[in-house]
Amino acid sequence: MKSRDLIDLLLLAAIWGSSFLFMRLAAPAFGPVALAFVRVAGAALMLLPLLVWRGEWPALRAHWRLMLVLGLTNSGLPFLCFGYAALTLPAGLASIFNAATPMTTALIAWAWLGDPLSRPRALGLAIGFAGVAGLALQKSLAGGTLGGWQLDGGAALAVGACLLGTLMYGHAGNFSRRHLSGVPAMALATGTQAAAALALAVPAALTWPATPPSPAHWAMAAALALLCSALAYILYFRLIARVGPTSAATVTFLVPVFASAWGALVLGEALTLPMLLGGLVILAGTALVLGLWPRRRPAAAA
Template sequence: MRVGALEFGAWSTAGLRIGIAALAMLPLLLLRCDLQLVRRKAVPLLLVGLLNTGIPFALYCYALQHISTGLTSILNASAPLFGALVAWIWLREVPNRWRVLGLALGFVGITLLSWHKVSVGGEQTGWAVLACLGATLCYGISATYTRKHLEGVPALAITAASLIGAALLLAVPTVWYWPVQMPGLTAWGALIALGLLCTAWAYVLFYRLIAEAGPAKALTVTFMVPLFALLYGALLLGEQVTLAMVGYGLVILLGVALSTEFIQPERWIRRQPRP
């Protein structure tokens, strides 16, 4: 995303990424999905497409023009925190004390990490951090909206239809903000890889993982994103990894683990032998 956004800009990178993924998913939609169901759920699918791909991808592309991939990935890992918070407010899913502690820890980590980067990087860095947090909030709203309005719709249909809808909605800003100078082959290659591998194929693998291993185990991929992004950013882009980023990132991930009940201290406490 960073390589593509530096030449294509935020909107064109997001639009092309989603467009390439949508073209790859179109045959699956036509061959394996109930098209009548898709038509009945067209409006919710369009909204999910915007909230889960269109707007977040554009916000991340903007952020990556001003901050590192490592910092962006750590902020991205906070998405389950916003998901739990939105579900609490919208669906009245009252969390237990450990989930509340996880939410508090997660947002403390986000505040410390964001405050440190904004104070060092200035105004552009501040807007980039806010863009990342806006994207994660979109993910949280999208997850709750999907549970509320797309219950019973197969995951493949949601993925394919929402990508196609988001691609159509982003077509105008993609063309409007098209760069004056034609981007090079490296940027084009990055976008093709983003669309085919990191969006279309990744969605198929992720939903297959949900089906085979369950949503709780599938959610653990969240913990791997910052690790690989920090590694790739350091090796391929020469980005600096600071102790503050690692430390605050671990606080955020601990908050995510508690708020999503990936770590359940109550079970561990109950297993301890009584004296």
């Protein structure tokens, strides 16, 4: 993994870490369907002129049928799932469940594409999952209670929505690799957002909130569209092309770390020692999956 890919990975984790904060604050005003539509439609409107300007419109036109499938599984439905979860779950906890994405991506790649799951990579996935589980436990038991979150029917559905979203993300990463390899990242980002917007247009119109969202809520929705979707998916598809879907999906191991940091900066949430230790465990697992550690020594010349 080259340094530019590592920079893209960290930048993407920081951006997607903020998305859970924006969803948590904006979902009650818009509702999950309308918010998902605003997010993908805004991203598509930003990306389409850039795609035409770069001369990559033919790539989107040539693969539009595949883009429809990828748009649903990589954007429309996962955004709806996590928007629904944001009505119940804290932003940090939703981001922790989202960190199951590398596991679903790696397992689907192994079962569908025959991608070998080496021992270091499998160990890295296990360590990363352990770090995520530790963070989830720390958040759940903070203050000797369930942190204000009770596992009732609504919360169980929210957790199920998060895990369904990660399953779709895992499928989408491998679908892109198998059917859309070589397609420019800008075309993939634009096509997926436009396809998701078309799919969600009618449901969003039927569930549009009766009370107009405030300007502050619109600003959060705009941040989700322009920053967390348009820019983020350019980075994500570029990573898939360079390092593969499993390695690219390890960004979700880092997202809870950044989501907790954003929560501390914006909402004043405390960063505890267990959270910091859990973040270090996640980083170690990510390094193993990406092959950043341990470094292999070059073979000695004969």
